[in-house]
Amino acid sequence: MRLSSWTYFLRGLKYSKYDFPRMVSRSEPANPPLSSSKLFLRAAAYRPFALIYAFAILALLYHHTRRLLLSTSTSSSFVILSFLVADLFLAFMWATTESFRLFPLGRREYPENLEKVIRREDFPGVDVFICTADPYKEPPVGVVNTALSVMAYDYPPEKLSVYVSDDGGSEITFFAFAEAAKFARHWLPFCRENKIVERSPEDYFASNQDSGGDSRSYQTIKTMYESMRTKVENSLQRGKVPEDYYSDNEEACKALDQWTPAFTRQDHPSVIEVLLDKDRDQDITGFSMPNLVYVSREKNKSFHHHFKAGALNALVRVSAVMTNAPVILTLDCDMRSNDPGTLLRALCYVCEPDPDVRSKLGYIQFPQRYDGINEGDIYAGEFRRLFQINPMGMKDGPSYVGTGCFFLRRCLFGPPGAPVMPEIPVVGPDHMVVGSVRSKEVLASATRVSTCNYEENTNWGSKMGFRYGSLVEDYYTGYRLQCEGWQTVFCNPERAAFLGGVPITLFDVLNQQKRWTVGLQEVGYSKYSPITFGIRCMGLLMGLSYCFYAFWATWSVPVTIYSLLPQLALFSGVSVFPKVSEPWFALYIFLFVGAYLHDLSDFILSGHGATVRQWWNDQRMWSVRGLTCFLFGMVEFACKSLGISTQGFNITSKTQDEEQSKRYDQGIFDFGAVSPMFVTLGMVAVVNLISLAQGLGHYAAAALGKGSSTGDHAEAAEGLVLQILLAGFVVANCWPIYDAMFLRSDKGRLPVKVTAVSLVLASVLFTACTISRYN
Numbered sequence: 001m002r003l004s005s006w007t008y009f010l011r012g013l014k015y016s017k018y019d020f021p022r023m024v025s026r027s028e029p030a031n032p033p034l035s036s037s038k039l040f041l042r043a044a045a046y047r048p049f050a051l052i053y054a055f056a057i058l059a060l061l062y063h064h065t066r067r068l069l070l071s072t073s074t075s076s077s078f079v080i081l082s083f084l085v086a087d088l089f090l091a092f093m094w095a096t097t098e099s100f101r102l103f104p105l106g107r108r109e110y111p112e113n114l115e116k117v118i119r120r121e122d123f124p125g126v127d128v129f130i131c132t133a134d135p136y137k138e139p140p141v142g143v144v145n146t147a148l149s150v151m152a153y154d155y156p157p158e159k160l161s162v163y164v165s166d167d168g169g170s171e172i173t174f175f176a177f178a179e180a181a182k183f184a185r186h187w188l189p190f191c192r193e194n195k196i197v198e199r200s201p202e203d204y205f206a207s208n209q210d211s212g213g214d215s216r217s218y219q220t221i222k223t224m225y226e227s228m229r230t231k232v233e234n235s236l237q238r239g240k241v242p243e244d245y246y247s248d249n250e251e252a253c254k255a256l257d258q259w260t261p262a263f264t265r266q267d268h269p270s271v272i273e274v275l276l277d278k279d280r281d282q283d284i285t286g287f288s289m290p291n292l293v294y295v296s297r298e299k300n301k302s303f304h305h306h307f308k309a310g311a312l313n314a315l316v317r318v319s320a321v322m323t324n325a326p327v328i329l330t331l332d333c334d335m336r337s338n339d340p341g342t343l344l345r346a347l348c349y350v351c352e353p354d355p356d357v358r359s360k361l362g363y364i365q366f367p368q369r370y371d372g373i374n375e376g377d378i379y380a381g382e383f384r385r386l387f388q389i390n391p392m393g394m395k396d397g398p399s400y401v402g403t404g405c406f407f408l409r410r411c412l413f414g415p416p417g418a419p420v421m422p423e424i425p426v427v428g429p430d431h432m433v434v435g436s437v438r439s440k441e442v443l444a445s446a447t448r449v450s451t452c453n454y455e456e457n458t459n460w461g462s463k464m465g466f467r468y469g470s471l472v473e474d475y476y477t478g479y480r481l482q483c484e485g486w487q488t489v490f491c492n493p494e495r496a497a498f499l500g501g502v503p504i505t506l507f508d509v510l511n512q513q514k515r516w517t518v519g520l521q522e523v524g525y526s527k528y529s530p531i532t533f534g535i536r537c538m539g540l541l542m543g544l545s546y547c548f549y550a551f552w553a554t555w556s557v558p559v560t561i562y563s564l565l566p567q568l569a570l571f572s573g574v575s576v577f578p579k580v581s582e583p584w585f586a587l588y589i590f591l592f593v594g595a596y597l598h599d600l601s602d603f604i605l606s607g608h609g610a611t612v613r614q615w616w617n618d619q620r621m622w623s624v625r626g627l628t629c630f631l632f633g634m635v636e637f638a639c640k641s642l643g644i645s646t647q648g649f650n651i652t653s654k655t656q657d658e659e660q661s662k663r664y665d666q667g668i669f670d671f672g673a674v675s676p677m678f679v680t681l682g683m684v685a686v687v688n689l690i691s692l693a694q695g696l697g698h699y700a701a702a703a704l705g706k707g708s709s710t711g712d713h714a715e716a717a718e719g720l721v722l723q724i725l726l727a728g729f730v731v732a733n734c735w736p737i738y739d740a741m742f743l744r745s746d747k748g749r750l751p752v753k754v755t756a757v758s759l760v761l762a763s764v765l766f767t768a769c770t771i772s773r774y775n
């Protein structure tokens with residue numbers, strides 16, 4: 001089948017239902033299934049529990065309101081009102097979380113049936129986009145590994161094209177790819193012949209110290225890889241590619257001439273270089289190879305480049321001009337393939353036999369999964385709720401998470417029934433590519449569509465392509481596509497399809513998530529907010545699912561209130577929660593334990609080796625985020641909205657400092673740098689510890705009948721139990737923080753400056769409490 005007929009086929013526009021069997025050609029009595037899905041059994045338990053829990057929340061809100069109306073003093077009104085506010089936020093977040101729990105869907109694919117339904121030669125073309133933006137934070141060798149791992153997919157190579165977007169405009173990244181193109185000629189046949197599963201060389205050599213079979217070819221290829229890596233790393237160290245490294249490669253020589261002295265990262269013309277051409281290049285065994293294209297879009301300081309979304313849109317256009325495959329895979333530079341069969345798995349959905357379903361399919365999202373995570377996953381880097389638990393619960397399919405996602409190109413051009421035509425037809429999904437990727441006209445056209453003023457007065461970023469306006473372009477794009485009516489699929493095979501790396505210091509972790517919260521709020525408080533526009537377009541459940549993320553940062557409001565207010569009251573011996581003998585006490589216990597056990601069950605049921613210890617660390621990180629990146633993310637968003645600051649896309653570092661790696665592997669918290677975010681964290685830790693000690697003192701005194709002026713001592717003690725439990729829970733969670741503040745002396749400890757400021761702030765709070773008590 002020709003490429004153009006594929007676009008029609010996938011769009012389901014020109015072909016009617018009856019054309020499909022003709023196209024699938026093999027006339028078996030009934031086509032075997034390509035995929036199946038079923039509702040998880042857990043829904044049967046989750047739904048009634050949701051109902052009960054909803055009533056419990058209403059009861060609590062009633063309790064607060066009644067107390068507020070009966071309250072006689074300003075201070076008690078203030079306390080009750082704070083709890084009411086906190087619990088309203090929690091209730092809202094609970095409702096959004098429930099939207100993921102009512103329809104949890106499990107899916108299976110049958111790639112083994114694929115060739116019974118569609119001939120291999122009829123497989124669609126696939127364009128892979130890999131983004132990188134900074135050779136020092138994202139080492140080019142890592143990017144090359146990602147590219148090689150997908151070039152070696154089990155897929156007809158002539159149908160595969162890999163495009164690398166280099167927003168760093170780095171000659172070293174370019175050089176790394178020029179070298180990778182040479183290495184690929186050996187690597188691809190090596191993988192094929194030895195049926196290798198880890199097709200990123202770095203992963204392969206790390207896990208296979210010796211090959212099972214032909215060890216001579218193993219040694220040769222390893223030496224070859226290492227020589228490439230050394231060259232690239234040396235270049236990085238020198239900040240330039242030494243001439244003798246490429247003097248024997250005429251093409252690379254010519255291409256590198258484009259990096260003139262005037263060429264800077266923020267200011268340079270487009271560079272588009274075809275490093276492998278499927279029509280021309282063959283591997284050492286004479287097999288054809290996928291296309292490999294290096295793209296660094298034009299940059300100019302007077303234009304906004306829209307970060308990754310801008311880079312992806314440039315690739316959408318460049319690839320349209322060069323190959324225009326109907327399927328696009330987007331990958332971050334560190335997300336390499338971990339399973340050569342992934343593309344076939346995705347095809348099980350792309351080739352869905354039902355044309356009605358097929359014509360609405362927007363993308364197939366694989367979860368972000370990681371390797372190199374330490375045993376207990378101390379920073380909750382796996383993000384199970386975000387990447388594994390929630391996506392399978394979204395009724396119309398998962399949101400887009402930026403990487404590991406197969407798009408149907410058509411979905412980037414307007415709603416299913418109403419395509420939006422691009423300003424020039426050659427960048428549209430229907431364009432028929434004629435000529436080779438290296439032809440002069442094609443290259444000229446590709447250069448033109450990657451200039452920085454190209455998008456002026458067009459629909460790119462608003463109605464077409466990846467959407468602009470949020471630092472989390474992935475969330476926002478998926479959201480807008482689903483609002484347009486595109487359905488999506490979550491594909492979560494047992495063996496991870498892709499593996500990435502996680503940040504290994506708390507500073508990096510929190511900064512990354514602060515960027516996310518700023519980006520999410522940009523959507524949450526825009527005219528496309530999920531709470532209004534989203535619910536209108538997608539219905540209540542899907543709208544709430546998107547609200548969960550958009551208002552993620554507001555979690556910091558209840559967390560801050562509950563980690564300070566009851567504790568400060570406890571310090572002064574004032575009871576703010578119900579006594580043990582009151583029925584409301586049981587309600588509090590039910591709400592708390594119910595929420596945490598439900599979270600635990602979600603976590604463990606998400607499989608892939610989830611442990612209770614990981615869950616414990618995960619729930620700790622939720623509180624940590626509430627007090628740090630969510631809180632500061634809200635402030636930063638407010639500043640950004642008021643025009644006080646401009647927060648950009650701060651790229652997460654993918655390099656590893658040896659000492660930090662060691663600490664991470666040992667599971668020791670590494671704060672990594674001085675940051676105001678750690679001050680709130682340190683302060684809360686100290687306040688809880690001292691309040692707990694003081695509170696236990698009050699409790700003992702009241703229980704023993706000393707020091708209480710109320711007559712009924714036992715009752716006074718009872719009134720403090722919930723506060724003591726809460727402070728105890730926070731203290732248990734803060735253990736690594738005390739360790740980092742007071743006991744450790746290594747470089748990863750909490751900086752002394754931060755500890756000092758936290759202590760000062762905590763004592764200010766305690767002093768204020770004491771003064772207000774004696775007034």
Ligand SMILES: O=c1ccn([C@@H]2O[C@H](COP(=O)(O)OP(=O)(O)O[C@H]3O[C@H](CO)[C@@H](O)[C@H](O)[C@H]3O)[C@@H](O)[C@H]2O)c(=O)[nH]1
Pocket residue numbers: 131132133134138165167306307308311331332333334401402403471472473474512515516519649650651652653
């Ligand atoms: O101007 C830019 C900035 C970033 N990137 C690329 O975007 C990707 C993601 O950047 P990273 O620093 O790794 O951000 P993370 O927070 O780790 O990424 C998550 O969050 C991003 C949105 O904030 C999504 O784009 C990602 O897919 C998602 O994994 C990387 O490949 C970068 O090279 C660009 O191409 N151009």
Ligand SMILES: [Mn+2]
Pocket residue numbers: 332334652
């Ligand atoms: Mn990343």
